[in-house]
Amino acid sequence: MTSRDIILGRIGRALGPVPDEPYDTAVDRDYARVHGERTAEQTVDLLAENLADYRALVHRTDQAGLPDLLLRLLSGRGARHVLVPPALPPEWLAAADPVRVHDRAAAGVDELDRADSVVTGCAVAVAETGTLVLDGSPDQGRRRITLIPDHHICVVRVPGQVVSSVPEALERLDPLRPLTWISGPSATSDIELDRVEGVHGPRTLEVVLVSGSPGAGA
Amino acid sequence: MSGTYLGMPAFPAAARDAVRDPTLRANLRHATHTIREKRAKAVAELDDWARLREAGRQIKDHTLRHLGDHLVRLEEKVTAAGGTVHWAADADEANRIVTDLVRATGEREVVKVKSMATQEIGLNEALEAAGIRAYETDLAELIVQLGEDRPSHILVPAIHRNRGEIRDIFAREMERWGRPAPDGLTDAPAELAEAARLHLREKFLRAKVGVSGANFMVAETGTMVIVESEGNGRMCLTLPETLISVVGIEKVVPTWRDLEVFLQTLPRSSTAERMNPYTSMWTGTTDGDGPAAFHLVLLDNGRTDTLADDVGRQALRCIRCSACLNVCPVYERAGGHAYGSVYPGPIGAILSPQLRGTASEIDASLPYASSLCGACYEVCPVAIDIPEVLVHLRERVVQGGEFTRHGAKTTLRPARGHAAERAAMRAAGLVFARPGLLRAGQRLAARTRRAHPRTLPGPGRAWSATRDLPTVPKEPFRDWWQRTQGHTTGSADASGAASAEGRTDDGKAGA
Numbered sequence: 001m002t003s004r005d006i007i008l009g010r011i012g013r014a015l016g017p018v019p020d021e022p023y024d025t026a027v028d029r030d031y032a033r034v035h036g037e038r039t040a041e042q043t044v045d046l047l048a049e050n051l052a053d054y055r056a057l058v059h060r061t062d063q064a065g066l067p068d069l070l071l072r073l074l075s076g077r078g079a080r081h082v083l084v085p086p087a088l089p090p091e092w093l094a095a096a097d098p099v100r101v102h103d104r105a106a107a108g109v110d111e112l113d114r115a116d117s118v119v120t121g122c123a124v125a126v127a128e129t130g131t132l133v134l135d136g137s138p139d140q141g142r143r144r145i146t147l148i149p150d151h152h153i154c155v156v157r158v159p160g161q162v163v164s165s166v167p168e169a170l171e172r173l174d175p176l177r178p179l180t181w182i183s184g185p186s187a188t189s190d191i192e193l194d195r196v197e198g199v200h201g202p203r204t205l206e207v208v209l210v211s212g213s214p215g216a217g218a
Numbered sequence: 219m220s221g222t223y224l225g226m227p228a229f230p231a232a233a234r235d236a237v238r239d240p241t242l243r244a245n246l247r248h249a250t251h252t253i254r255e256k257r258a259k260a261v262a263e264l265d266d267w268a269r270l271r272e273a274g275r276q277i278k279d280h281t282l283r284h285l286g287d288h289l290v291r292l293e294e295k296v297t298a299a300g301g302t303v304h305w306a307a308d309a310d311e312a313n314r315i316v317t318d319l320v321r322a323t324g325e326r327e328v329v330k331v332k333s334m335a336t337q338e339i340g341l342n343e344a345l346e347a348a349g350i351r352a353y354e355t356d357l358a359e360l361i362v363q364l365g366e367d368r369p370s371h372i373l374v375p376a377i378h379r380n381r382g383e384i385r386d387i388f389a390r391e392m393e394r395w396g397r398p399a400p401d402g403l404t405d406a407p408a409e410l411a412e413a414a415r416l417h418l419r420e421k422f423l424r425a426k427v428g429v430s431g432a433n434f435m436v437a438e439t440g441t442m443v444i445v446e447s448e449g450n451g452r453m454c455l456t457l458p459e460t461l462i463s464v465v466g467i468e469k470v471v472p473t474w475r476d477l478e479v480f481l482q483t484l485p486r487s488s489t490a491e492r493m494n495p496y497t498s499m500w501t502g503t504t505d506g507d508g509p510a511a512f513h514l515v516l517l518d519n520g521r522t523d524t525l526a527d528d529v530g531r532q533a534l535r536c537i538r539c540s541a542c543l544n545v546c547p548v549y550e551r552a553g554g555h556a557y558g559s560v561y562p563g564p565i566g567a568i569l570s571p572q573l574r575g576t577a578s579e580i581d582a583s584l585p586y587a588s589s590l591c592g593a594c595y596e597v598c599p600v601a602i603d604i605p606e607v608l609v610h611l612r613e614r615v616v617q618g619g620e621f622t623r624h625g626a627k628t629t630l631r632p633a634r635g636h637a638a639e640r641a642a643m644r645a646a647g648l649v650f651a652r653p654g655l656l657r658a659g660q661r662l663a664a665r666t667r668r669a670h671p672r673t674l675p676g677p678g679r680a681w682s683a684t685r686d687l688p689t690v691p692k693e694p695f696r697d698w699w700q701r702t703q704g705h706t707t708g709s710a711d712a713s714g715a716a717s718a719e720g721r722t723d724d725g726k727a728g729a
Contacts, residue, residue, distance in 0.1 A: 004305040007467065007518045010625040011286040014526035018283050023472050027276040031269040031479070050492065109423045109457060129493035142507040143456040143498075147449060166493075167478040175439040175474050176299070178456075178504050181497035186449040189489045190358035190374050191381055191407040193249040199357060199411045200418065201449025201496060 033167050035128055040159040043127045047162055048209060050130025054184030055197050056205040062212040066155070067095035070119065073153055073206055079116035083149055085141025088119060092155065103145045112144060117151040118202075123179075125156045126169045130184065132156065132207065133169060135177040143180055152202040154182070158209045226558030228583035233552035242553050245380045250544045256490035257541060257597070263492070264482065273479045275601040278535035281472055282525060288437040288470045289516065295440025299502020301512040306464075308519050308624075313344035315515050316429065316462055320350050323460050325426045331444065331451045332356035333431025334538055335464045335517055337369060337560040338573075341429070352429065353395070353421050355450035357414050364391040370554025370562060373488050373540040378553055381405040388413050396421060418450065428454035428509065432465045433537065434480060435514075438473045441501045442514070445484060445494050455498050461509040466517050468525075468534040480537060483599035487539035520573030526622035529610040533568045535600040540565075542594035542604060548587055557584065564594035568607040575623050576615050582633055585611035616640060638677040660694035667692070 001009075038046065048058045061069045074082060074096050083101045084093070093100065101107075101115050121139035122132045132154050134140045146152050156162065163169050173179060186201030197203065226232065236242055261267050281288055293303045306312035320328055328345065330336065330352050342352040342363075354363045361376035362369050365387045369375030376384065385405040392399040397417045403409060430451070434443040442463060444451050455461060471477070485494045503512050525531050543549045543563030554562035558580035559570040567588055571581040585608050594604040614621060616639060618632040632640060649656050663670075667690045673682040693701075 002305070003307045003311060003518075006307050006625065007305050007516070007522060008286050008289070010518065010522035011289075011467075011525065013625070014522050014622065015283060015285070021280065021283070023280065026280045027273050027476075028269070029273060031266040031273055032264075035264060035266070054491075054495070113419075113423060126493075131493045136504065136507055143452065144507075147452050147456065166481050167475075170474060170478050170481075175436065175441045175499065176501050178501075178507055179497075179499040180452065181493065181499075183491070183493040183495050185495070186447070187495045188357050188411055188448045189253075190356070190361070190376060190448075191384060191410060192245070193253045193374055193377065194407065195489070195491075196407040196411050198408065199415055199448035199450070200355075200422070200453055 032165075034164040038127075038164065040162075043164050044158045044162055044209060044211075046164075047125055047127040047130065047156075047158075048207075050127065051132075051184070051207050052130075054130055054187075056130070056184050056207050058207050058209065060209045060211070063210060064212075066092055066208065066210055069208060070153065071095040073208075074117060074119075077117065077151055077204075079151065081115045081117075083112065083115040083118040083141075083145050085120055085139055085145060087138030088121070089139065093119065103141050109144070109148065112148040115145075115149045117153060118145050118149045119153045119155070120146055121155050121157075122161060124169050124172050125158075125162045126164070126166060127162055128165050131166075131169070132182045133173060134180045134182065135173060136179075137177075143178055146180065146182075147201055150202055151204045151206070152182075153206045153208060155208045155210055158211050226578070226580040228579045229552075229556055229558070229587040230583065232556035232558060232580075233548075233587070236553040236556050237551055239553075241380070241383075242378055243551065245378055246550055246553055248380075249374070249377050250550050253490055253544045257487065257544065260486040260490040260492065264486070267483075270479055270483050271599055271601055274483055274537075274599055275535065277471060277476050277479060278468075278600055279532075281470060282468065282531060282534055284472075285467065285470070285525065288472055289467055292435055292437040292440060292470050293516075295437065296502055296512075296514055297440075299440045301440070301502040301514055304513060304515045306515055306517050306519070309339035309517075312339050312464055312515055312517050312519065313341055316341060316464065317344060317348045317350065319460070319462055319513055320345065320427055321348070323427055325350075325460075327351040327353065327421075327425070328427040328429045328462075329353050329355050329421055329425040329454045329458065330359075331428070331430035331446070331454045332359050332375075333429070333464065334372060334560060335431045335466050336429060339464070339517065339519060341464065353418075355418050355422070355454060356446075357411065357448060357450075360414055360418070361387060364388065364395065368555055369560060371540060371543060372538050372561065372563070372565075373543075378555070381407060381410065384410055388417075392417050418453075422450075422453040422457055425454070425458045427460045427462065428458035430454060430461065430463045432463050432469055433484070434477060435465060435470045436472075436474050436477065437470050439501055441474065441499050443477065444498045445481075446497070447489065447495045449496055452496055452498055455500065456508045458509055460511045460513070462513045462515065464515045464517055466519075467521050468536075484537055484539055487537075487541040487597070487599040520575075522625060523575075523622045524569075524572040527572065527610075530568065530572050530607050532602050533565065533572060533607060535602050536565050536569065537600060538565075539599055541597040541599065542602075545593040545597050546588075547591065547593070548589060552587070557587065559584075564588060564604045564608075565602070568602075568604055568611060571611055571615075576611070576630070576633075582615050585609075585615060657694070657696065661697070663690045664692060664694055 123135035124133045185205040186199045187197045345352045358376040371377040388399040432442045433445045485491045549563040557566045561569045567584045576582045590605045616636045618630040
């Protein structure tokens with residue numbers, strides 16, 4: 001008998017005969033789908049507010065202003081090696097002139113460790129919690145590129161990519177893709193249960209909310 | 219569970235030392251009070267908290283009622299997505315599976331994401347015995363590992379350490395494990411976090427095998443979910459070539475949508491955040507992104523025994539947020555080590571005796587490590603009625619009876635230490651069933667009241683050492699009632715006693 005059989009057998013004996021219960025009706029989902037009523041614009045404001053509350057640096061611009069803003073953010077940190085995912089819209093970095101390190105599958109972690117910054121898009125952003133979700137699409141790249149550099153700039157197209165709540169975000173996401181939910185820079189509560197920013201992930205998270213762009217959904 | 223805890227003294231003995239340690243008391247008080255207020259604020263932001271909590275309870279209960287079906291479905295989905303599923307009936311088997319998997323890679327070290335399940339089975343010790351070094355990468359776990367200490371909290375295993383102690387441990391121990399602590403390290407939390415970042419980075423970058431647990435497993439999609447703060451989890455989940463996750467079977471949820479409940483209740487309950495900094499979700503393996511090999515080890519280790527108990531089963535709803543520890547007056551004073559388990563606090567007091575059985579002194583004492591104040595139940599995001607289970611387990615310890623151990627029905631004999639309690643209860647039952655005897659006893663007690671001792675002799679001494687014995691009134695209540703109501707049949711004959719009995723049925727008969 002395999003351990004699988006043993007465990008499933010124990011479960012069967014522990015529960016005894018259980019009647020069929022359709023799962024659709026087993027849970028009262030009378031909790032709120034969204035907390036509060038907001039216009040699309042107010043939802044974007046809430047996102048900005050909550051991102052900032054967890055020490056992300058939030059910037060707002062439009063499509064035309066994006067290249068200049070990215071130039072300023074990168075040169076402000078003296079970033080020379082900037083990691084980019086395979087399909088970052090080329091116009092985003094049109095003004096900046098860093099040494100672009102295109103992520104390739106063969107890139108070793110040491111190579112990634114030498115990058116000063118990384119610039120990506122995102123799949124969806126959640127206003128109520130101040131969260132960005134990356135799903136590994138070509139404008140976001142592999143999970144490791146947003147983890148190893150100390151500076152991450154994430155571009156969010158507003159209002160198209162912004163949802164209000166966690167339930168709305170899950171509905172937009174594909175569970176079969178590798179997903180990373182990011183709420184502020186890396187932090188810890190391990191010293192006296194008080195929050196300190198900056199442990200292993202990027203210690204600086206900058207979020208650029210770009211308006212006037214086609215609302216690329218997830 | 220881990221051998222580290224074998225031979226632990228019973229809770230009261232272990233707690234006595236902790237309560238006398240002023241540094242420990244101050245550290246715990248500071249940390250638990252900080253988080254208590256923040257949690258209350260984070261929870262108050264959601265006006266539908268009670269409904270989210272109820273939905274969480276329902277999801278978990280439904281899952282447990284159909285656990286076998288969900289696990290089979292999960293296995294199918296994980297396998298289809300490129301993962302390999304293993305089943306482990308107990309700790310030894312899980313350790314063996316993980317050790318063999320690591321050996322097969324040819325590696326001699328692994329990086330670990332903080333995981334309660336691997337702590338529970340003593341995986342690090344098992345790997346060590348096989349010549350494989352496990353590096354803990356969570357900041358608090360690192361503090362515990364470097365300090366050769368034991369965890370004392372579910373979420374923040376080093377909660378018993380203050381910043382000064384952490385600085386000393388880093389300065390002293392880091393170089394034995396790899397990159398030494400920076401010169402002139404102070405006790406500023408940001409500097410301590412930076413020291414951990416530097417110390418662990420080289421380990422992350424060279425790691426070929428990662429070991430983790432998981433917060434949730436979605437049966438519908440085969441998706442694993444890990445909720446964390448520091449990014450050490452992301453490092454371990456994405457950089458190595460092989461990932462091994464050891465997860466308790468109760469961590470499965472039926473559908474993707476169910477995450478919408480727990481991703482709202484877990485962060486607010488544990489770190490009092492709207493959302494924790496990082497959550498990773500992965501399904502099997504993904505070409506070109508993350509580990510090429512993914513192994514899921516499904517762990518029983520006493521969970522099915524717990525499932526067999528109708529009352530105790532609810533402990534399996536736990537999502538390990540640790541809110542119950544942070545509000546518990548007993549935990550705040552006794553600290554986590556006194557519970558003799560990787561699961562301390564109120565949830566530990568109901569989980570450990572169920573996962574391990576109540577044969578050892580520590581496990582038999584844990585159901586008593588509570589004042590039954592109920593604060594734990596109130597904050598629990600999946601509404602585990604911890605006091606109810608505590609009382610249930612006390613009954614099991616005192617009275618014995620039938621329960622399940624290693625999948626087989628067993629009859630537990632009443633605990634020896636509770637013989638006096640049982641004798642007293644039996645005597646009380648006898649007397650209360652015979653009104654005449656009760657009346658005679660009360661009168662005798664009233665007349666001899668001046669001769670009563672202030673403390674109980676023999677085994678009762680422990681009880682009366684911390685409590686005043688109730689004073690016996692001059693006159694039993696029923697005598698007083700009959701006298702002041704002016705009844706004529708005041709004699710203690712059988713018919714008089716019966717009529718007096720009839721009258722006191724409505725009111726609360728004191729005495």
